[in-house]
Amino acid sequence: MKKIFVVGDLFERFALNSDVMTLTNFIQSHKKNQLIRENSYWVGQGVNQDDLFNLSQSYPELFELLQGTSYIEKDKSLVHKQKAENCHLGMVEQLSEQRYRIPVLIDQHCAELSDHITGEHINGTILMEAVRQACIAVTEKYFIKDQQAVYFILKEMKCEYTSFLFPLPITMDYQITQSEIKSAHQTEFEVVAQLYHVSSQPACKINAKFSTYEKNMMSQLEKGMAQASPELFID
Numbered sequence: 001m002k003k004i005f006v007v008g009d010l011f012e013r014f015a016l017n018s019d020v021m022t023l024t025n026f027i028q029s030h031k032k033n034q035l036i037r038e039n040s041y042w043v044g045q046g047v048n049q050d051d052l053f054n055l056s057q058s059y060p061e062l063f064e065l066l067q068g069t070s071y072i073e074k075d076k077s078l079v080h081k082q083k084a085e086n087c088h089l090g091m092v093e094q095l096s097e098q099r100y101r102i103p104v105l106i107d108q109h110c111a112e113l114s115d116h117i118t119g120e121h122i123n124g125t126i127l128m129e130a131v132r133q134a135c136i137a138v139t140e141k142y143f144i145k146d147q148q149a150v151y152f153i154l155k156e157m158k159c160e161y162t163s164f165l166f167p168l169p170i171t172m173d174y175q176i177t178q179s180e181i182k183s184a185h186q187t188e189f190e191v192v193a194q195l196y197h198v199s200s201q202p203a204c205k206i207n208a209k210f211s212t213y214e215k216n217m218m219s220q221l222e223k224g225m226a227q228a229s230p231e232l233f234i235d
Helices: 023-031 047-060 060-065 124-143 215-233
Strands: 003-007 020-022 040-043 097-103 150-161 169-182 187-196 200-216
Touching: 003 023, 023 047, 023 060, 040 060, 040 124, 047 060, 097 200, 124 150, 124 169, 124 187, 124 200, 150 215
Parallel strands: 003 020, 003 040
Antiparallel strands: 097 169, 150 200, 169 187, 187 200
8 A cells, every 4th residue: 555645736846756746636536536545635835725715615525535634734814814825834732831743734835835936845034924923823822922923033044954855744833942931921032943754854954033022112123113114315
């Protein structure tokens, strides 16, 4: 029995490899009775919740054949996104107060892929955005003590890439290395995130420093700076 990964149609070049097929080819093979039922079929990158819902409605027996469907559940509100396709994270799993595990989910309709596909791998800008979103999701869910909105300021991000990541399941290990909780809204964090297909072979390591502040205060500060910014160009 083989493990076959089903990916979004945008990753059709990657799907030319063995043991990978696009969602459209998965459906077409089923229609033509060419799908090998003894194989194990798993969700890869690019397949979103709408795709799975449509599959469950139109081809319920095919949906039942596909494994890993719960893996792609996401909550866009945790990362301050209005469109689900631009949320790159699944549900956060807390391992300890300092460590978290998060599935990285790449929707083929996301903003970063709208005009950038190079080769067969997942581009680095998406991985950076996934880590930025993780900073927001983990902090708001586990460290902000009330429901008032906070203002995130990313101060530093350092990326180290040692290998490619492809449109297969990707996991992020997110670890807090330093933190200071100054008030209900004001915090300081330093984190390191490693992204991988298998934990023994991390492909990307990203260090980040960021702070949170009370949103109304920072919004007023930003507004004042924005109003004054044209003066920078006055001779």
